[in-house]
Amino acid sequence: MTDLLQLSLVVNGEPVDAHVQPRLNLADFLREHMKLTGTHIGCEHGVCGACTVRVNGDIVRACLMLAVQTQNASVETIEGLSDSGEIADLQLAFRDRNVLQCGFCTPGMLMAAQDLLRQSPAPDREQIREHLSGNYCRCTGYHAIVDAIEATARARGERRP
Numbered sequence: 001m002t003d004l005l006q007l008s009l010v011v012n013g014e015p016v017d018a019h020v021q022p023r024l025n026l027a028d029f030l031r032e033h034m035k036l037t038g039t040h041i042g043c044e045h046g047v048c049g050a051c052t053v054r055v056n057g058d059i060v061r062a063c064l065m066l067a068v069q070t071q072n073a074s075v076e077t078i079e080g081l082s083d084s085g086e087i088a089d090l091q092l093a094f095r096d097r098n099v100l101q102c103g104f105c106t107p108g109m110l111m112a113a114q115d116l117l118r119q120s121p122a123p124d125r126e127q128i129r130e131h132l133s134g135n136y137c138r139c140t141g142y143h144a145i146v147d148a149i150e151a152t153a154r155a156r157g158e159r160r161p
């Protein structure tokens with residue numbers, strides 16, 4: 001059996017120390033060690049976006065990153081963004097437009113959408129589609145997702161002083 005490696009990081013603002021297999025990916029670490037099952041696993045090879053999380057402020061595919069690569073990093077999951085209220089308006093917009101169908105893609109979609117809105121507060125529909133092009137949804141046809149993000153961007157713009 002491979003020796004376990006010591007891992008120290010911050011997950012959703014809380015310091016975490018763990019011992020992990022070197023080959024353990026970040027998605028499995030979050031789901032199995034941290035019980036943060038909002039990070040979903042679809043394709044396991046970087047295509048579907050279901051496993052999207054933030055590492056040091058940037059979104060990444062948690063299935064393509066080893067847990068040990070997050071040594072001393074700050075990792076944020078959908079639970080963290082949800083609990084802090086950072087994406088409360090986006091979540092409401094998804095609910096209002098019936099974007100939550102099976103819900104499998106939703107955590108990754110929300111992570112990617114919030115990433116776009118942080119970088120580009122007033123994106124057009126083409127930019128929204130481009131930014132979500134790495135996140136697959138088998139239920140919605142994407143139109144309602146784009147509507148929800150566009151509406152959230154508009155509402156945030158109206159709230160800005």
Ligand code: FES
Nearest residue numbers: 042043044049063
């Ligand atoms: S599970 Fe990571 S991109 Fe699909």
Ligand code: FES
Nearest residue numbers: 102105137138139
């Ligand atoms: S809501 Fe089912 S995959 Fe997107």
